[in-house]
Amino acid sequence: MTRQLILASSSPRRSELLKQLGLDFRILPCEVNETSPPGLRPGELVETLAARKALAAAGLLDKGIVIGADTVVALNGQVLGKPTGTSDAVEMLRQLQGTNHEVYTGVALVDAGRREILIDHEQTRVYFKPLEEIEILRYVSTGEPMDKAGAYAIQGLAAMFISRLEGCYTNVVGLPLAKLSEMLRQFGYNVL
Secondary structure (H helix, E strand, O other): OOOOEEEOOOOHHHHHHHHHOOOOEEEOOOOOOOOOOOOOOHHHHHHHHHHHHHHHHHOOOOOOEEEEEEEEEEEOOEEEOOOOOHHHHHHHHHHHOOOEEEEEEEEEEEEOOOOEEEEEEEEEEEEEOOOOHHHHHHHHHOOHHHHOHHHOOOOOHHHHHEEEEEOOHHHHHOOOHHHHHHHHHHOOOOOO
16 A cells, blocks of 8 residues: 655645646645754755654654655855745845856655655756846735745746756755655655
């Protein structure tokens, strides 16, 4: 019998990505403390937070594979999380326009029955074209950037801001599917 997959996230983007693979899963989001020790590199930060989410959900279960994930944008080593308001979103987009940055997503799998954990992260470089101030303001006024790391959604209107990327596209959306499928395979769960 195939072990049940549990997504420890209420992110509609992560759910859509799992559905894209045709996976059967249930959603069990858990509130966790998202503060982290200072000095963590972006990859370490997302791994820490993804593990925290997966472990919190796994603690409520006696079986299944829990998937936890966390995504951040890093510009010149500075982490940009979700904007705190419209002015914060505008400022983030001003910083990102005309430059390139990295998107990191940490993925943690916890086998709730065996209490085994596997943690990794993916990194993708994203290149933004130069933007006019009016484009930034109009984009922010749509509301799309408000719950997104770095204040943009590559799968939404912000696709027109991105001239190219190096690495995994689904990582930028919020869940690197190639990395996830490899990690699931290590847990004896084959996507195909």
